[in-house]
Amino acid sequence: MANENTPAEADGGLTKLGRLDRAAVLLMSLGEKDAAEILKHMGPKEVQRVGTAMATLNNINQTQVEGVVAEFLEAVSGQTGMGLGSDNYIRNMLTQALGNDKAGALIDRILLGGNTTGLDSLKWMEPRQVADLIRHEHPQIQAIVVSYLDADQSAEILSNFDEKVRLDIIMRVAALEAVQPAALHELNDILERQFSGKAGAQTTSIGGVKVAASIVNFVDSTMASDLLEQIKEVDEDLGIQIQDLMFVFDNLVDVDDRGIQALMREVSTDLLVIALKGADPMVQEKIFKNMSKRAAELLRDDLEAKGPVKVSEVEGAQKEILTIARRLADAGEIVLGGGGEAMM
Template sequence: MAADPSKFSGAERTAIFMMSLGEESAAELLRHMGPKEVQRIGTAMATLERVARSDIDYVLQEFLSVIHDETSLGIGADDYVRNVLRSALGEDKASGLIDRILQGRNSKGLEALKWLDPRAIAEMIRNEHPQIVAIVLSHLDPDQSAETLSYLPERVQSDLILRIATLDGVLPAALQELDEILERQLSGKNTAKSSMIGGIKAAASILNFMDSSKESVVMESVSQVDEDLATRIQELMFVFGSLVDVDDRGIQTLMREISTESLVLALKGAEEELKEKIFKNMSKRAAEMLREDLESKGPVRVSDVEGAQKEILAVARRLADSGEIILGGKGGETML
């Protein structure tokens, strides 16, 4: 029987490929990945069972087909990365990522932060200048940044969101100061260059991962200082209800990546329109079973529902970042 590539996610295909290489080679590859990638691929490795030989052959063949025409690996690599990312993500979305990959690749201190616990990061930066803290938070992944922000004093949270939203690039002097701080605390090297980080999108992404109660307090404070800026941030925030704007193919891709248990819990607090969107993108039998699960599910805590919704949103953003789905935010054509 021919291999069916659709039954494996991208992380699972990567896991199959790496496991076929052997422990030493797989370990060497993992050393070059960030914490989120390691976690995703490690989870996929742990959950894969009884992978057929035909599936392994398919994954290896897929890899070979991708590199088959690449005859000059390592030559002009920067241009190659820029062109690929711009083609895949578009100029606007790719620009910041290109800066972080190419310009920030030698900035070990900043990258090292991504391996730290958010509470530890908060303790490390809480006494630094707010602008430095804003730069650090902008560099972290949104969920890690949101958790780090939650450990900082409430009186500074709205100020930091304002700074992140109005951050338009980072001057070399500011990054030099940041590198000096990280050099003292993480033994990093002062090799960072100017990078396009921060901005309204970064602020909206961070707020998406904060608890609803804290998010409301921060947004209210931001609105009191700059109502127009608060509105622009709100327009870019992608909440669970916004999934109703995702196309059918995107919904189907998303549901292949989440568990039924999380979906049932998340839909307990969803509008009927979104529920119907989910139902129509399932088989008739699967939709009936999901309806039954929802009806039989007893009362649940609001915090549990919000937790499940944020978990699904995190998966949605990951799929959007990899180009597998498109998230349409409240701003209409906004793509995250």
């Protein structure tokens, strides 16, 4: 990614931009159509984070833009008047990417700070907000909400409840198979009271042991261990089923080489270094052997040079990589070994 500038000139404040800000600058530089195509491949949480970063960008100079573009190996020469932070740009881009309904919900949250409607609106909310919303509702309603949302968001929602409630919810999630219209009507009534919106009520498959395992998989490791033990105390067979279906970072050793190589193409070096700091040596070797000799040497050097990293940061990086792995598995691009295959 070299250019003719000196390192100091090439940086131009680039190091001050975090990963989200860099992604936002890159999307803003691509134009609405191309940026929209990229956003189509992101999940709700990713779109919200990047969209918020775009909406709050300020004081971005051209040197920083060029540095970001060079870093991502893209050419944006001539696009100097981007109008960073433009509300119209963000509205048009998100509408192209998500359609009017979903974009409207996200635009309200990013640009207007407004509320959204319907069950899908919960996907755009912070986990603590969702927890507060359902805290005093019937446990079965809580289980339906947790089952419906993405596993990582649901795990954060559970962390806002005490142990007894967490256990009750996850047990109910594991027992769910299909939700009847009456239950969805009740849930929609709750949402309408909060958001004054409309939502449909059709029977749908939701929950189950696999969903419960996926949620527990995203819970903090200590909390997950405690929760599994509590589940086993109530229903040992169910606890074992959930444990068998969980896929953790160390299980990457069971993924075939082709799958690891596909996964590595989607993971940034910075994220990988942090994740491997606390990984089992067998996982590290699995990663190294599926890289070129030069790339593996550089990664080893980065690991040695990396100073102490907080356990929370390591776990966060590992969960990000697991999220990517599950996305690739859902798309049929890789097969997760062991319990991971059942997580799809």
